[in-house]
Amino acid sequence: MVSLPEEIFQETYGKVKKLIVTKKLVPGQIVTERRLSHILNINDDTLPLVLLQLRQENLLVGNFENGLSVRELCDQEIAEMFDCRMAIENMTVKLFTRNASQSKIDDLRNLLVPFEKGPENRYVFYKIDRYFHEYIAKNCGNRTIYQLFKSANILPFMDLIGLNRPLKSIMQEHLNLISAIHQRDEAEAVKMISFHLENTKKSHV
Numbered sequence: 301m302v303s304l305p306e307e308i309f310q311e312t313y314g315k316v317k318k319l320i321v322t323k324k325l326v327p328g329q330i331v332t333e334r335r336l337s338h339i340l341n342i343n344d345d346t347l348p349l350v351l352l353q354l355r356q357e358n359l360l361v362g363n364f365e366n367g368l369s370v371r372e373l374c375d376q377e378i379a380e381m382f383d384c385r386m387a388i389e390n391m392t393v394k395l396f397t398r399n400a401s402q403s404k405i406d407d408l409r410n411l412l413v414p415f416e417k418g419p420e421n422r423y424v425f426y427k428i429d430r431y432f433h434e435y436i437a438k439n440c441g442n443r444t445i446y447q448l449f450k451s452a453n454i455l456p457f458m459d460l461i462g463l464n465r466p467l468k469s470i471m472q473e474h475l476n477l478i479s480a481i482h483q484r485d486e487a488e489a490v491k492m493i494s495f496h497l498e499n500t501k502k503s504h505v
Contacts, residue, residue: 312346313353320359320370321459322423327372331360357456373460375505381457382501386494388449392437393493397481399441408435409478412471419467426463430455432474464503473499 316336319325324339333347351368354360362368373381396404411428419425437449463470473496480488 309346309349312340312342313350315340315342316347316350316354317359317459318423320354321426321462323462325370327370327460329370331368331370357459358453359456359459371460373457378461379501379505381454382497382504384452385454385457386497388445388452388454389433389437389493389497390490391445392440392442392449393477393481393489394486395440395442395445396436397484397486397489400439400481404439405478405481408432408481411435412474412478415467415471419471422463422467425467425470429463429470429474430458433458461504465500469499470496 319336319339325331331351333351336347336351337343348364351360351364355362355368359371360368361371400408411432415425415428434449434455437446440446473492477489477492477496480492
């Protein structure tokens with residue numbers, strides 16, 4: 301297979317993932333190179349590599365011979381994953397509140413500054429929301445917990461379900477969480493992330 305520059309791969313990867321996140325490719329829908337080439341006006345060697353990567357991330361299921369499709373999640377799978385997220389992210393938030401430097405907390409807060417007047421673009425805010433949760437896990441001070449966060453496929457799960465609530469509500473819950481973190485109030489921070497994830501869970505199941 302032809303070796304491709306990383307930037308070309310990432311550009312195509314981003315375009316295909318956006319189709320999944322924004323539900324332009326719906327769960328259960330068959331995904332073919334030909335169809336994606338037509339939708340994205342791409343005709344090179346990137347698509348097979350991108351589809352393989354998305355399959356490895358569990359966003360696509362099936363195989364190239366019989367066809368790939370966007371992964372479907374039943375209500376039970378969604379509920380169980382949110383339970384998993386709450387268990388892991390309660391701990392990452394607690395540790396981040398305890399261990400993160402003030403500069404890391406400020407960086408987390410600054411992620412939301414562009415949305416203070418109210419998020420408008422759902423996809424752009426989704427990407428920030430995704431990064432927000434990963435940033436806390438990555439910088440919580442416990443590498444084993446971060447590896448658990450990654451191995452639990454939380455980020456691909458977020459990609460599949462997307463945002464299903466008013467953006468202003470999500471934004472306010474993030475701000476409340478950051479406020480508790482800024483005050484180094486571990487109990488309140490855990491309470492805020494639990495409240496946020498429980499509300500998000502209810503919007504899906």
